[in-house]
Each structure stands twice: as C-alpha cells, then as structure tokens.
Amino acid sequence: MYKLLFLLIFPFISFSQTFRLVKDTLVLKLKVENMSKTLNSIDADFVQEKNLSVLSEKIISKGHLMFKKENLLRWEYFTPSKYLIVINKEKVFIKDEKKTSKYDMNSNKVFKEINDIMISCVQGTIFKSSKFKTSYFENEKYYKLEMTPKTKNMKDSFKKINLYFDKNITSVSKIEMIETSEDFTLIEFLNKKLNAPISENSFIIK
Amino acid sequence: MRLFLKIALLLSSILCISGCRISKYNHRNCDKISLTKDLITPVFNPNSTLRYNTTIDVLKNHLTGLIIVKQTDSITKHIVFVTELGMKMFDFELNDHEIKTAYVFEPLNKPKLIEALKRNFSNMFLLNELDKNGIECSRNGIKFFFVANHTMKWAYSGPVSDNNNLDLRLQETFHNHKRTSRINYIYNVKTQSYSHITCKQYGLIKFYFELTEIQK
Numbered sequence: 001m002y003k004l005l006f007l008l009i010f011p012f013i014s015f016s017q018t019f020r021l022v023k024d025t026l027v028l029k030l031k032v033e034n035m036s037k038t039l040n041s042i043d044a045d046f047v048q049e050k051n052l053s054v055l056s057e058k059i060i061s062k063g064h065l066m067f068k069k070e071n072l073l074r075w076e077y078f079t080p081s082k083y084l085i086v087i088n089k090e091k092v093f094i095k096d097e098k099k100t101s102k103y104d105m106n107s108n109k110v111f112k113e114i115n116d117i118m119i120s121c122v123q124g125t126i127f128k129s130s131k132f133k134t135s136y137f138e139n140e141k142y143y144k145l146e147m148t149p150k151t152k153n154m155k156d157s158f159k160k161i162n163l164y165f166d167k168n169i170t171s172v173s174k175i176e177m178i179e180t181s182e183d184f185t186l187i188e189f190l191n192k193k194l195n196a197p198i199s200e201n202s203f204i205i206k
Numbered sequence: 207m208r209l210f211l212k213i214a215l216l217l218s219s220i221l222c223i224s225g226c227r228i229s230k231y232n233h234r235n236c237d238k239i240s241l242t243k244d245l246i247t248p249v250f251n252p253n254s255t256l257r258y259n260t261t262i263d264v265l266k267n268h269l270t271g272l273i274i275v276k277q278t279d280s281i282t283k284h285i286v287f288v289t290e291l292g293m294k295m296f297d298f299e300l301n302d303h304e305i306k307t308a309y310v311f312e313p314l315n316k317p318k319l320i321e322a323l324k325r326n327f328s329n330m331f332l333l334n335e336l337d338k339n340g341i342e343c344s345r346n347g348i349k350f351f352f353v354a355n356h357t358m359k360w361a362y363s364g365p366v367s368d369n370n371n372l373d374l375r376l377q378e379t380f381h382n383h384k385r386t387s388r389i390n391y392i393y394n395v396k397t398q399s400y401s402h403i404t405c406k407q408y409g410l411i412k413f414y415f416e417l418t419e420i421q422k
Contacts, residue, residue: 050292054276054284055255061290080420081259083270083290096270096290098261098416114291156312157293177292181309185292 019137019144028136028143029127031169036125042067042171043193048077049186065189067122072203075118086205087115093205100205113153121163124172132161142166142173156180170194236343241353245342246362247371247393249331249400252277256331258403258417260287264319265411271295273417275331284308285327298324300333322413329360329379330389330405330415348375357381364391374400384408397421 022028043066050059063077070089077083086093092103092111105112120126127134131154132147145163149155157179164174171194178184239245250256256275261268271289278284281302287295297309305324314320328334340353349372350363364375377389385408392402399419407413 048292050288052274052286052288052294054278054286054297055274059272059274059288061292077290080272081270081290085291096261096268097259099268101268153312179294181294181297183294187292 019139019142022136022138022143025136028169032124032127032143032145032165035165035169035171036123038195039123039171040069040195041198042122042189043196043198044189045191047188047190049188050183051185052183053181065122066198066202067119068198068200068203069123071119072200073119073122074202084205085118086203087119088203095205117161121161121175122172124163124165126161126163138167140167143169236341236352239340239342239351240337241340241342241351242337243332245351245372246332247367247373249374249391249403250275250277250283250333252283257420259420260418261414261416262287262323263414264322269295272420273327283333285331285333296320296323298327300328305333318411322407322411326387326405326407326413326415329377329387330403330417332374332377358386359383364393394419 044064046063046065048061048063050061052059059080061077062079063075065076066072066074071087072089073085073087075085075087082097084093084095086095087105090105092105092108092115094101094103103111105115116129117126120129126132127145127147129147131149131151133150135146135148137144137146142164145165147161147163149158149160158177159180159182160176160178162174162176162178163172164176165171166173171189171192173189175187176184177187256273258273259270260273261270263269269287269289271287274284274286274288276284276286283300285296285298285300287297289295293311294309295311295314296307299306299308305328307320307324310320338353338355340351343350343352347365348363349366350361351372352359352361354360359380361378361380362372362374362376364373367373373393374391375393376391377387378385379387387405387407389403389405391400393399394401397419401419403415403417405413405415
C-alpha cells in the first residue's frame with residue numbers, strides 16, 4: 001500500500017524538485033542585483049547539513065547569522081560545538097571553545113577568498129564574480145544560480161556552488177557547496193529578518 | 207651569575223632529555239607477549255562511528271572541526287576531518303596494511319604534513335598493526351605493553367579493565383630511543399569509550415591534537 005502511494009506521489013515530488021533553465025536570465029540578473037542593492041542587513045538562523053560519502057547520516061550544525069553592509073558578517077555555530085567567525089571589513093576573527101584568533105585579510109590569501117565567498121553568497125552577489133561561470137535555473141519554489149569555478153584555486157575546493165533564492169528574490173534561501181569529491185554542504189536560512197537594525201557591536205570581538 | 211645560569215640550563219636540558227627517553231620503561235620483571243588488539247580496549251569499534259570535536263595546532267596554525275572515524279567495508283576505515291564551515295580537509299583511507307590519502311584540501315597538501323597527520327591519527331586510534339612481539343609489565347595496578355619494529359617503539363600503559371584488557375591512559379612513541387609523541391587518553395566507563403584524547407608530537411615541527419568525543 002505504502003509502495004503504491006509512493007509510486008503515485010513520487011512523480012509529483014520529483015516534478016516539483018526539477019529545475020529547468022531560466023529563459024530570461026537578464027531579468028533574473030537585474031532582480032538579484034536589485035535585491036543585493038536594497039539589502040542592507042540580514043539576521044537569520046541557519047541549519048547546515050554536511051553530507052559525506054563515508055557517512056550514511058548527515059552532520060547537522062545549527063547557528064545564527066548576522067550580516068550588515070558593507071563587509072560585516074557574524075557567522076556563529078551553537079551545535080555541535082560553539083564556533084564563531086566575525087568578518088569586520090579587513091579583519092577576520094575566529095573564536096572556538098579554546099582560542100580566539102585574529103587575521104588580517106590582506107595578509108592571508110585563503111581568508112580573503114573565504115571572506116569573498118561568504119559575504120558574496122550571503123549578499124547574493126557571487127554570481128557576478130569572474131571566478132565562476134553561472135547558469136540560471138528555476139522551479140516552482142526557487143531560482144537556482146549554479147556556479148562552476150573557473151580558477152584553479154576554486155576548482156580545487158569546489159565542484160559547484162548553488163545559490164537558491166525564493167521566487168520573490170528577497171534574499172538567499174539556501175547555499176549548496178558541492179566539493180570535488182561530491183560531498184556537499186547545504187546551508188538553509190530560517191527566521192530571516194531583512195533590513196532590521198543590527199548593532200555594529202555584534203561584529204566586534206574583544 | 208652567568209655561569210650559574212649556564213649550568214642550570216645545561217642541567218635542566220640533561221634532565222629533560224633523560225626524562226623524554228625510553229629508559230623509564232626499563233623493567234626487570236616483564237613477560238614476553240605477542241601484542242594483539244584484544245589486549246587493549248580499542249579506541250575504535252568497527253560497528254560504530256567515532257565522532258570527536260577536534261583542534262589541531264601546528265606551527266602557528268590552529269584548525270578546528272570534526273573528526274569522523276568509520277569502517278566502510280570489512281577491511282577499510284576512513285578518518286575524515288571536516289571544519290565547522292563544512293569544508294572537508296582530509297579523508298584518509300586505511301586498510302590492514304597501509305594508509306592512503308583519499309582526499310586532501312589542496313592548501314594542506316604538503317607531504318610532511320600529511321605524513322604526520324596519518325601517523326598521529328593512526329597512533330591515536332590504534333589503527334596501526336599491533337600484532338607484534340613485545341613485553342608486558344605490571345606495576346602498582348598499572349599495566350604496560352611495549353612493542354617495537356626496526357625503527358619505532360610504542361609504549362602503552364593504563365589500568366586493567368574488568369575483562370582484563372588495558373584501558374589505555376598513555377601511549378608514547380619513540381624513534382631511536384627519543385620520544386616522538388605522547389598521547390593521553392581519558393576513558394569514560396559509562397559510555398565505554400575514550401572521551402578525551404590529546405596528542406603531542408615532538409621534534410622540529412610540533413603538533414598538538416585535542417579530541418573530545420561527541421556523545422549521541
């Protein structure tokens with residue numbers, strides 16, 4: 001009975017998940033650009049699912065995100081361990097359960113790249129980066145921007161980065177990072193508050 | 207005053223060097239044994255997945271994330287390190303005889319670093335071959351096993367469990383009689399697992415690993 005029900009429902013589920021190419025990419029690009037221009041801050045919870053080929057179950061992490069223009073980001077994990085990344089213009093602070101480290105973005109190429117990816121993913125502007133080739137897809141619920149790395153450094157780290165926007169294009173709903181090994185990380189943003197006031201103190205670690 | 211300082215420094219160096227050497231394991235009343243995995247309470251159980259919150263300190267770098275150890279088929283185990291952001295840093299594949307690199311994040315792909323990571327993790331999780339001849343000694347309720355191959359020596363010590371296994375508290379490795387690493391274990395009787403593991407690698411490039419088990 002359950003099998004029959006599944007067979008009946010499955011085509012609809014798979015249909016709703018299927019993405020097709022966006023016909024008018026110019027309009028979509030304009031909408032995303034407008035969104036990133038009008039988006040001054042994001043305050044949201046997130047759930048991160050890590051899918052490893054060696055592990056049958058997902059590794060779930062939960063946390064909170066705050067973003068404020070320009071270049072202020074607080075990315076905080078609460079479970080399974082406490083971990084905080086704060087990007088404050090040219091400085092990166094990383095605080096784990098034992099140590100707080102401070103890095104200057106300009107002196108560390110890796111941090112500069114990570115910062116660029118994190119900020120531009122949250123802001124939705126990563127598709128403008130020359131480091132990726134972007135393809136545009138949609139289904140009933142989302143627009144998907146599929147970004148394939150063009151540079152060697154990016155190719156070493158990612159096979160693809162997918163950004164999902166809801167159909168109103170108010171902000172990024174999900175980020176999917178697919179590694180060269182096919183392992184992938186899905187970050188979904190929940191309880192989003194857009195353009196709400198956020199104190200600059202949230203981006204300072206003492 | 208300067209001379210006194212020089213002498214004090216020399217004496218403390220001698221004391222330190224002698225303390226780090228293997229001679230402290232010289233005992234008279236020991237038995238020859240063939241050390242198998244059955245004699246030590248294993249860190250890794252093939253039927254379950256190990257998960258540890260992990261920090262790795264090497265030179266000025268401080269890495270944190272999650273270590274997962276999992277048996278994927280009858281002979282293969284994987285050690286995977288993933289950062290909090292979800293980036294996989296390395297994936298080592300172990301079978302009975304060798305450790306291969308299944309994946310490594312390119313900026314970390316330095317042969318000496320990879321070699322040290324493989325060696326330390328296989329020591330910490332007792333994944334290297336233990337079937338070697340060695341000696342077994344007991345002193346004040348603490349048992350220790352001591353095995354060697356042609357270049358390396360391993361010393362395992364700790365109290366004896368109810369089923370007569372060694373509940374590991376300390377593992378030390380030596381190369382040419384010099385200590386190369388020291389691994390401390392905390393065994394959780396309730397969960398019957400090693401809940402906390404620290405590993406110090408000595409030498410020119412120093413490593414420090416700290417692993418805290420994530421309970422389900």
